Amino acid sequence: MNKLSLKIGILFFCIIFGLITLMLFLLHEAVVENRVQEELDALQSRGNSHRTVLEKHFNKEIIDHVILMESESNTDVVITDEAKYILGSSSKLNSFEKYIKKDIGTIPYSGEIVEENWKREPVISTLSPVKINGQTQGYVYMFQNTESVHNLIQSLNKHFLLVGFISIFVTIIIIIFLSRGITKPLIQMKKATSQINKGNFAVTITRKSDDELGELAKSIETLATDLNYLKRERNEFLASISHELRTPLTYIKGYADILLKRNPPQEEREKYLTIIVTEINRLNLLIKDLFELAKIDKNSFVINKEKIDLSIFLKEIERKLTPAINEKNMNFNVHFQNNLNLFADPIRLEQILLNLLDNAIKYSKTGSLVALDVWKEKKSIHFLIKDNGKGIPEKDIPYIFNRFYRVEKSRKRSLGGTGLGLSIVQELVHAHGAEITLNSKEQMGSEFEIIFKENEK
Ligand SMILES: Nc1ncnc2c1ncn2[C@@H]1O[C@H](COP(=O)(O)OP(=O)(O)O)[C@@H](O)[C@H]1O
Ligand SMILES: [Mg+2]
CATH class of the missing domain: 1.10.287.130 (Signal transduction histidine kinase, dimerisation/phosphotransfer (DHp) domain)
Known part of the structure; x- marks a missing residue:
């Protein structure tokens, strides 16, 4: 058994053991009390019925008759006069005297319990007054040895002990299975993570549950x-x-x-x-x-977004690119709607646009056209960088944003890029929560579109 399931097991066991013990204890107490009460009731009603007989004829003959009846049973009777002087007893022992002497005040006609402490006293006892014409003439004391109650409780204890053992045994079995069931997947996962730690990434964990x-x-x-x-x-x-x-x-x-x-x-x-x-x-x-x-790769990379007035911003971009455009005798068309604002990091946005426009110029023939269109659509701002240069072959498009990926594998001096530009662009675009898409046809030209969604913050 592993440490975790042992811990869970012991915890469960302590809780359930405590609960079972408490429950059995309470049940035991209730059953015993009930049983003793039944005995007392039976004793009392027996005494009461003797009393009824005696009320008819309170004389020696009847008293002897009652005593004779009781000497045959496991209970005893003592009959006294109203001064508690013993008139007759079914038992030879005079150990009952102390109960008879006990002052218990006024006694109702239905009788009274004289002794109910079955645990410490050797007998339990009830008392029924004999009343003739409303006058108390004597008392009928009934006694029952507590041995029978003790015997009963002993056998009850045996049963309770058996039930207790069985439930604890069943509990232990259930706990073992349950804690194993819980901890087994955890241990499996622990093993898997240490495998990953060692560099073995091909881990599979058998799953039985959807929890x-x-x-x-x-x-x-x-x-x-x-x-x-x-x-x-x-x-x-x-x-x-x-x-x-x-x-x-x-x-x-x-x-x-x-x-x-x-x-x-x-x-x-x-x-x-x-x-x-x-x-x-x-x-x-x-x-x-x-x-x-x-x-960009570092987690600490932060985008400092601020409100950018795009008309100023785009004019600056145009100004920066003019020498390169002029050098290749190209046309640069910049179109944008007035009063456009964008929440973005201006340094990063410039980096994105310059990278894309630099590509557009670099991969186009002299005298061709490069265009930058910016417009607002619903809540998003769109940037479209378009050229009619050499375009990107279809088979290269899926990889074009990969690091070091270049269409022209040979390193021609004139087109000696690093192949990192587009991957930087893509990372920066994503860091802004924006999207970049590419549309290109070989020999026709390329279109890169960037969409900044939800342009309000
Ligand atoms: N506008 C474009 N027209 C044609 N090909 C392009 C264009 N932009 C990028 N490419 C292709 O994608 C590759 C990767 O671009 P980039 O990551 O910027 O690297 P670099 O410009 O340093 O070569 C380029 O080598 C080029 O083959
Ligand atoms: Mg480039």
């Missing part, structure tokens, strides 16, 4: 699956990071080595140095993005 324990088991299984997923994702992420960091470093080291060892002519030197600088820039960008992601 809280069943739900707990389900939660533990879900937790294990989630942990497993997180662990795998982390490993993949770390692998990608080291790969992404290694590639530029390999370039840098390779060209630096060439520069050092071969001392190439000026023209070649410049070419190699340019590559080295580009790669260093890439590394810089990568580290910046990784740092950004790490910040």
Whole structure:
């Protein structure tokens, strides 16, 4: 038996044992009292019937007759005159005297109990007055040995003891099964969690019930699956990071080595140095993005929402992007309704839009169009970032928000992104409680839509 079920078992047992004992004790008392009362009543009515006979003829003959009758039974009778002088007795013993001497005040005609303390006294006793013409002429004392009551109680005790033992035995059996039933799943779950602790995430817990324990088991299984997923994702992420960091470093080291060892002519030197600088820039960008992601991943990441006047905000975005747009000879159309406000973190919102617009510019041909539309629909604010650039192939769309995912796997210098931009965007959008969707067709262009729901706080 394990510790928990032992504890539960002992607790249950103590409670039930206490209850059974109390119940049996009360029942026992009631039965005994009842029984003694019955005996006393019987004794009293016997005395009363002797008294009725004696009232007819209160003389020696009748007294002897009554005594003769009582000497045959297990009760005794003592008949006295009104001064309590003994006229006759069915018992030779004079041990009854002390009861006869006992002053019990006025005695009703129906009689009175003289002694009922069956526990301490050897007899119980009743008294019936003999009244002739309203005058008390004598008394009929009835006695019964308490031995019979004691015998009765003894056999009663035996029965009670037996019942007590049986109920406690049954209780123990029930408690054992019950506490096992409760603790078994708990122990199973404890085992499962220590398995998870050791890194074994493939835990299954057999569930029989749909109650809280069943739900707990389900939660533990879900937790294990989630942990497993997180662990795998982390490993993949770390692998990608080291790969992404290694590639530029390999370039840098390779060209630096060439520069050092071969001392190439000026023209070649410049070419190699340019590559080295580009790669260093890439590394810089990568580290910046990784740092950004790490910040979002931390639980302490907070979104500082404030009321943003979108017309001012969007004009600023437009201003910031103008050089890049002009450089590629593109058109940038910004459309928004007047007097739009949004509750969001302005720094994060800018990061989201710049990332998406940067992609739109980067992955579009020179001279094409990039558009940003912002409007309100019911209570939500919609942002649509649209380009007619190269688009994203259908097979890549499901993975496009994954970390390090790029359509162009080869690292062309001109399109040397980190593949982290969209995953940062998605995390930031979700941190705002907003949604981002993508619509794209290869060679036609892409549309990213962000919906901020319930724009009031
Ligand atoms: N507007 C777009 N048009 C076409 N392809 C895009 C667009 N935006 C993103 N992509 C594709 O999604 C990939 C991931 O984007 P992102 O996470 O921003 O990484 P990065 O821009 O650093 O490559 C890009 O490499 C590109 O292939
Ligand atoms: Mg990008």
